[in-house]
Amino acid sequence: MRTQQLATTQSRRTKQRDALADVLARTDRPLSVSELREAAAKRIDGLGIATVYRAIGALLDEGAISAVEIPGEPTRYERSGKGHHHHFRCEKCDRVFDVAGCLENLRKLVPPRFRVSEHSVTLYGLCAACAP
Amino acid sequence: MRTQQLATTQSRRTKQRDALADVLARTDRPLSVSELREAAAKRIDGLGIATVYRAIGALLDEGAISAVEIPGEPTRYERSGKGHHHHFRCEKCDRVFDVAGCLENLRKLVPPRFRVSEHSVTLYGLCAACAP
């Protein structure tokens, strides 16, 4: 996150950024750029993809949203402040869901003298809506 | 992995594929596409990038290699047959290590009616060589 106080540039309020921030703030699951754009485009006609990316960059800088990287998938974004959690990707509908909780003993897996500072866990399968 | 028996096409032995498969078979750490190409290009002059990707696809299909997807990193590939394991990426030396073992209760994390079929765990930190 870039320093805001020392920045020589100011961030402006625009209907595009408001709409994008609002979509992210109201959604609990991580959204891909295209999902985000489609949702915001319902309110902002002709919303450009570059604007979406630039807004995402600004929101990341502010710490308002976080990137969710699923291996082999384009980056998704979700609002910050949900606490520690991981993600579940439905292999049928491709949506990604939050998974509350975590396994505390992950660090026990590593060899001696290895120091674990972070971890990423992604589960794959079928979500409730897609499960038979 | 695609079905081999029912396939109408046969796989051929070529010096390009031999070289690529050999590089992967001899290397214990996961290799990126460019690393793989560079290593194989020492033996095969003019090795095309498309050939590398097609060979990777074939090897994946055969189950000879597996993709190692680390969030935010280019896909790497490693030989198969190491059994279930995960990966640890050292934040100092950037090397990726295999992590044996796993957590059996991962599936308990998901909401009701969600079906877990696979999972990916990546640990980050300092490896034994880089830890203070």
Added chain:
DNA sequence: ATAGATGCAAAGGGTTTGCACTTGA
């Protein structure tokens, strides 16, 4: 007024595909 924001189009980086040529079986 004016620096920041937007939209478009072009450019990048990584991966895939179409096609004519080459080669293994």
Added chain:
DNA sequence: TCAAGTGCAAACCCTTTGCATCTAT
């Protein structure tokens, strides 16, 4: 022989950037 494999270039997908125009402040 002749389908599979190769190399090249073009196409693709996702993301970033250049630029003229618009707009929040």
